[in-house]
Amino acid sequence: MPDLLIELFSEEIPARMQARARADLQKLITDGVVEAGLTYAHAGTFSTPRRLVLAIEGLTANSPTLREERKGPRVDAPEKALDGFLRSTGLSKDQLEIRDDKKGQVYFATIERPGRPATEIVAEVLEHTIRTFPWPKSMRWGAGSLRWVRPLHSILAILSDEAGPTIVPLDIDGIKAGDTTRGHRFMAPDSFTVGGFESYAKQLKAAKVMLDPAERADTIWHDAQQMAFAKGWEVVEDKGLLAEVAGLVEWPVTLMGQIDDEFLDLPPEVLQTSMKEHQKFFSVKNPKTGRIEGFVTVANRETADHGATILAGNQKVLSARLSDAKFFWENDQRMIKTHGLEGMAEGLDAVTFHNKLGSVGDQVRRIEALAREIAPLVGAAPDLAAEAARVAKADLRSEMVYEFPELQGVMGRYYAKSASLDDRVADAVRDHYAPLGPSDAVPSEPVSVAVALAEKIDKLTGFWAIDEKPTGSKDPFALRRAALGVIRLVLENGLRIQLEDVFKKWLPISALGFQKAGYHIVFPVTDEAGVAFGPEADVDDEFDFEKMGAEVGFLKARRLDEVAFNFATVRLRVTSKWATDLLSFFHDRLKVFLKDQGIRHDVIDAVLVMSGSDDLTLVVKRAQALSETLKTEDGANLLQGFKRANNILTQAEDKDGVEYSFGADVKFAETEQEKALFTALDTAEAQITPAMEAEDFAAAMAAMASLRGPIDAFFEAVQINTDSEVIRRNRLNLLSRIRQICLSVADLTKIEG
Amino acid sequence: MANPDAPKTAPKSFQEIILRLMSYWASKGCAVLQPYDMEVGAGTFHPATTLRALGDKPWAAAYVQPSRRPTDGRYGENPNRLQHYYQYQVLIKPSPPDLQELYLGSLAAIGIDLDLHDIRFVEDDWESPTLGAWGLGWEVWCDGMEVSQFTYFQQVGGHDCKPVAGELTYGLERLAMYVLGIDHVMEMPYNDPSAPIALSYADVFRQTEQEYSRWNFDVADTDTLLRHFEDAEAECGRILASDDTDDAGRRIIMAHPAYDQCIKASHLFNLLDARGVISVTERQAYIGRVRTLAKACADAFVRTEAGGAQPDEAVA
Structure with a gap:
């Protein structure tokens, strides 16, 4: 059976797109030929900056008749x-x-329908693949209308068997498929003929092209480690960078250099970021000093001087870059020395956070006030949390972060230390953005937790207040990530916070920031009067600033005298519905989060209807206990028993138009099983109530699950509907006790199955 | 790789690098143009690029363009940053299939030995919010240093580029410093160092860098600049609102005079920005206003003959 080799040879493909392109090429071609009736034994893909390659082994020569x-x-x-x-x-x-x-x-x-030769099928599928290839961004070139990621120069497409290779008959907008390719752009630019995959890979290697990206990455990593090892150094691992660099070269030649002494005092993050982002260098650490002292760069060629010119050039560029970084670092230090970190933060009033939510300065003042509120709930000192919040975003005004935005927070911590602030404050400055993603670490230091929570909650209430919620795939302000951040901060620190109360209190403040964005209204809420926005003040009612005028005084605006604070013009309608809506957004995120941890969404639904659903730690504790219980045999059977009881009861209630909820009496019990159920319910209830109060959900659920036996036995022995109306009613009331006791643990009606 | 184009000697001065690029691209068939006589932020603003990238008429031009970026002024003290510098710009439409090879030939022509250096094409997509333009391409690295931008124009002024123009932009000072082995731009020989009157970059430009830095940052009258911005904006609109035919019945669409006003507005915006009077929110609005002008100019240009309109369309 023939083998198929396809090479799409183009100008340089962006490194970040190559992996996806390999997968897409394989899927589109193999799906296409299989759909046309061919089969194959094995397929493999490869890429270099200039070529995208698919090799299929054991393709059938014809599709069947x-x-x-x-x-x-x-x-x-x-x-x-x-x-x-x-x-x-x-x-x-x-x-x-x-x-x-x-x-x-x-x-x-x-x-x-006669079978068709593979060449014909491949030609069709390949043409369709090229014309519809899902590049993230594609382009036209010259006078043509074909689109590819960069200009496509040639197509190699051959089917080879014992008889030799056959060229796939294909011509796309003047690019005719053939059996030739080229080697390395500089080291072996001549064209050569290819016979099949095995010779192709060998010929390419001879032409200074290492086809397999994994081989290039291995070569780079191996060589880098060897070089570092020889000097007693260690290469700092960076898999993303390795994959990217492997996608930038066809013939990797690894070179190592030393960073000039004058730059070694820069923070390691600065050295690493500058080298990685600008130069795509690996950092090399000297384990004796613990500092980053060297770099590894990967060239795309061998030279007669063994890379000396290339290394010298790279070294020079690095020195120029690091001179800039050093200049920024020193300027920033000078700024802090003269004006402190709060001085640096002053400029934030001129930076827009969102045109409806005021400046970053306004945002910082809201976070400060909120962090002060949250601090006692997470065990942090309010003053420290407020101080950390006040300077948390100061580094956005530093020259270093202006140049390297990805160092926000990291630089803030260095500058907080330079300003001799408390270590907890410095760490909170760095960590208040965390967690940034599902795998990012969650801070546990209470001050960091308070500011990290405040930053995210303020962001969410703010965007809720201006009605900029995520829709579908659109989430431009990363609000889902912010909510997940809050969820993880709460759960991983075991925090007990009534989020809905916080939202109710904070939404009007965010909304005020929105209304008065142009006026630079500033906070914080003072301790004495902060209660004005408590949940009691605005439950389900529209919040009207006109009426609240007098009470709004607690918004001790620092610059109140500077603004025309005319409440007659500020009409805000904030309702507690906003808080409920935001909470249900959290519940959706929580379901996604817990699903990844193996807890079903219906299990979460069953506990979300219970009181305290804004206390996420409590919700999860309940959900975990319920999830575990349902996995036991008793639990699963109890669920069936409950559903049966509930169904009979609901039908009877619908039919009779009454609710059976009270008055089951053991004296009307006719059978042993019925009496036993009375006893079991009494026992269970006596265990469940205190266990629920103690939040010992496992015990409560075990007690509930223990009802399984008596309930099953009861249904086995007893007919609910009897001729005696008294006995029937008594039994229905007994079922009602089952329902009531189970529902006190979790809403089992929500559980599927 | 053998480079038949490569001269045997290394260039000695900034101007020699410019002259070699000129003769190289002339030998490859480009019309060697002169700089546009207005203040622009980049060579792309030259109508020989912005407007000529539109329409289906073939085009090949190369030129030096003095470029001004007021916010980059450092009083001539920073080794790499200048508020006035030179770009070398090549635009060929349709982009020839061997544009990468042509480009590499130009590096060889200015003395970069392609056998010793590591030249790389690293993804860098280009977008100009002020021109309503974008393209795909690379920044070209020589031993880790960016020496050029290489772009296949896809859209300009909101119009699809059909055919596609290939654009090359060389930052001349940076490239020359690299080729000549100079660490501070002011130390670079401007003409031949063995000339009777040898001039360094500092001799030519240090004083102007100081003068313009001061004016850009501290002295330029923002009210005047703002008024001029609005005047240019209004004039651009007025020109484009004129009838296609003049009083004598000639059909003359004034795309270029209108585009001059767009260039002016763009530069005035840059000056206002350097004076620090444009807030983050206003910034977007100003950029949007310039883009509106650029798009209107592009709309006008594609209705002209140079913009590819057929003579019968022109009559109609």
Whole structure:
């Protein structure tokens, strides 16, 4: 069976797109040929900056001949019906067969679709693949209309078997498929003919092209480590960078250099970021000093001077970059020395956070006030949390972060230390953005936790207040990530916070920031009067600043005298519905988060209807206990028992138009099983109530699950509907106790199955 | 790789590098143009690029363009940053299939030995919010240093580029410093160092860097600049609102005069920015206003003959 080799040779493909392109190429081609009736044994893809390659082994040479039988009209049917049948089958009348059918004689057609050669199929599938390839961004070039990631120069497409290679007959907008390719752009630019995959890979290697990206990455990593090892150094691992660099070269040549002494005092993050972002260098650490002292760069070629010129050039560029970084670092230090970190933060009033939510300065003042509120809930000193919040974003005004935005927070911590602030404050400055992603670490130091929570909650209430919520795939302000951050901060630190109360209190403040964005209204809320926005003040009511005018005084605006604070013009309608809506957004995120941890969404639904659903730690504790219980045999059977009880009860209630909720009496119990159920319910209830109060959900659920036996036995022995109305009612009231006791633990009606 | 184009000697001065690029691209068939006589932020603003990238008429031009970036002024003290510098710009439409090879030939022509250096094409997509333009391409690295931008224009002024123009932009000072082995731009020989009157970059430009840095940052009158911005904006609109035919019945669409006003507005915006009077929110609005002008100019240009309109369309 033949092997297929396809190489799409183009100008340089962005490194970040290569992995995805390999997968897409393999899927599109293999799906296409399989759909056309071919089969294959194995497929593999490769890429370099200039080529995207697919090799398929053991492709069938032809698609099979397909036979299809179709029933036509009766022999005595009108001529028109027969004509239609002949047209649709493409046969002539004498090719039809007449068979006896129940209804008489009927025409039958046997249509044969002959198999097609693989070359023809591959040509079609390849053309379609090229024309519809899902590049993240594609372009046109020259005078043509074909789109590819960068100009496509040539296509190598051959099917080879024992007899030798056959070129796939394909011509796309003047690019004709052939059996030739080229080697390395500089070291072996000449064209050569290829016979099959094995010779292709060998020929490429001889032409200074290492085809397999994994091999290039291994080579780079191996060589880098060897070089570092020889000097007693260690390369700092960076898999993302390794993959990127491997995608930038066809023939990796690893070179190591030393960073000039004058830059070694820069923070390691600065050295690493500058080298990685600008130069795509690996950092090399000297384990004796613990500092980053060297770098590894990867060239795309060998040279007569063994890379000396290339290394010298790279070294020079690095020195220029690091001179800039050093200049920024020193300027920033000078700024802090003269004005402190709060001085640096002053400029934030001029930076827009969002045009409806004021400046970053406004944002910082809100976070400061909120961090002060949250601090006692997480065990942090309010003053420290407020101080950390006040300077948390100061580094956005530093020259270093202006140049390297990804160092925000990291630089803030260095500058907080330079300003001799408390270590907890410095760490909180660095960590208040955390966690940034699902795998990012969650801070645990209370001051960091307070500021990290405040930053995210303020962001969420702010965007909720201006009605900029995420929709579908659109989440430009990363609010889902912020909510997940809050969830992880709460859960991983075991925090007990009534989030809905916090939202209710904070939404009007964010909304005020929105209304008065142009006026630079500033906070914080003072301790004495902060209660004004408590949940009692605005439950389900519209919040009207006009009426609240006097009380708004607690918004001790620092620059109140500078603003025309005319409440007659500020009409805000904030309702507690906003807080409920935000909480349900949190619940959705929580479901996604817990699903990844193996807890089903219906289990979460069953506990979310219980009180305290804004206390996420409590919700998860409940959900985990319920999830575990349902996995036990007793739990699973109890669920069935509960559902049966609930169904019978609900039907009876619907029919009778009453609610059976009280008055089951053991004296009307007729059977042992019925009496036993009374006893079991009493026992369970006596265990469940205190266990729920103690939040010992495992115990509560175990007690609930223990009802399984008595409930099953009861249903086994007893008919609910009897002639005696008294006994029937008593039994329905007994079922109601089952429902009531189970629902006090979790809403089992939500559980599926 | 053998480079038949490569001269045997290394260039000695900034101007020699410019002259070699000129003669190289002239030898490859480009019309060697002169700088546009207005203040612009980059060579792309020259109508020979912005406007000529539109329409289907073939085009090949190369030129030096003095470029001004007021916010980059450092009083001539920073080794790499200048408020006035030179870009070398090449625009060929349709982009020839061997544009990368042509480009590499130009590096060889200015004395970069392609056998010793590591030249790389690293993804860098280009977008100009002020021109409503974008393209895909690379920044070209020589031993880790960015020496050029290489872009296939896809859209300019909101119009698809059909055919596609290939654009090359060389930052001349940076490239020359690299080729000549100079660490501080002011120390670079401007003409031949053995000339009777040898001039360094500092001799030519240090004083102007100081003068313009002061004016850009401290002295430029922002009210005047703002008024001029609004005047240019208004004039651009007025020009484009004129009838296609003049009083004598000639059909003359004034795309270029209108585009001059767009260039002016763009530069005035840069000056206002350097004076620090544009807030973050206003910034976007100003950029949007310039883009509106650029798009209107592009709309006008594609209705002209140079913009590819057919003569019969022109009559109609």
